[in-house]
Amino acid sequence: MIPAAFDYVRADSIDALLATLTEHGDEAKILAGGMSLLPLMKLRLAVPTVLVDAGRLDELRYVRDGGDHLAIGALTRHRDLETNDLLGAECGVVRAVAAEVGDNQVRHRGTIGGSVAHGDAASDLPAVLLALDADFVIRGPAGERVVPATEFFRGFLETALAPDELLTEIRVPKSGSNGFAYEKFNRRAQDWAIVGSVAVRAGGTTRVGLVNMGSIPLRGRAVEAALANGASPADAAEAAAEGTDPSADINATSEYRAHLARVLTRRALEAIG
């Protein structure tokens, strides 16, 4: 399968990339690692006429201490995340879940920013970032803006990003090296999660993020509320499917996904004790 023809522009700076986006509007797509976009282009579900390759913008490949948070450059690869000691010490859940994305080859190319910007509810990291109340830093022609994760994911593969904007940085709170668990259910090792559930303690509360339980990554708000009211992990997890809208496909019915959400959330909550 070969993508439809396109003009290829390799961006050598953020400003040059933004200028190209401004010039071509929604005809253009940003290419990061390509692990989500290239398969869509090969299936011709995405047919950009201009492909702007951000892959050489090494200034967006970092994990830095930002004081009360960690700042992760959007082009930081999953492999960088899963081997980063600062991330392991200060926000271990992101490091651990990055190691669960795809397989070695995919993690060598795929980036955290690409995964977030793609906005797939079945991806591992977006639900984790949602649970952490991460902030996303976005650059566009009008300058920089910061969008909280709770307002970023809008609909099926739709995010707050405008066609002329670039996600540059992800900011995560310092949630520590432990106090988290990610439970992912899939049929083959490297597959997307049929359902996933992450539980993480941050800012004095326990948060829950759900993978593939609707058209966007979701917070397990009902579970969080139950826990805050003193419910046991097992009782709180019974609320995991509340407010979700899981799809039905070849892997699972909606009811089965709801069942998985309850079971996986219980396991994740029990794991962090």
Add this chain to the structure above:
Amino acid sequence: MHRVTICQYPRMQIAMTVNGAEQSHDVEPRTLLVQYLREPAGLTGTKVGCDTSSCGACTVLVDGESVKSCTMLAAQADGSTITTIEGLADGPNWHAVQQAFHEHHGLQCGYCTAGMIMAAVGFLDENPDPTDREVRLGLEGNLCRCTGYQNIVAAVLGAAETMQAAK
């Protein structure tokens, strides 16, 4: 009137070092790395399997890291150093991973083998002394539909031992 229309697709010049040899070609930007390696570069050892980045048959090393070359544009590899299965042996001497696949019979039909070996070479570079479990996780991106996994894992563990002993 008979009229012939020739479509003018965009083209670009790319250059990379493949198995130690510098080369440069004029390609369409949409050319996949695997297509580039098999066609203009003439290296057909790298296989196209599923073509959806699931099976790993197309695995090559880009700047030393394993990638699935069906899901990377040749343009993204412009300026990089590529190693394919053809670049592993040193003259008549096989690479330790090739030798181990031979000795442990780490293949049946052989279609996944080039990708399996390249993934193993990249993995052992990152984790030179792995456990059985780590080998299995390290190769999760490579499928063998003959399901010859036992011997493949044994081969990778054997290669790790040989390579550690040679250090």
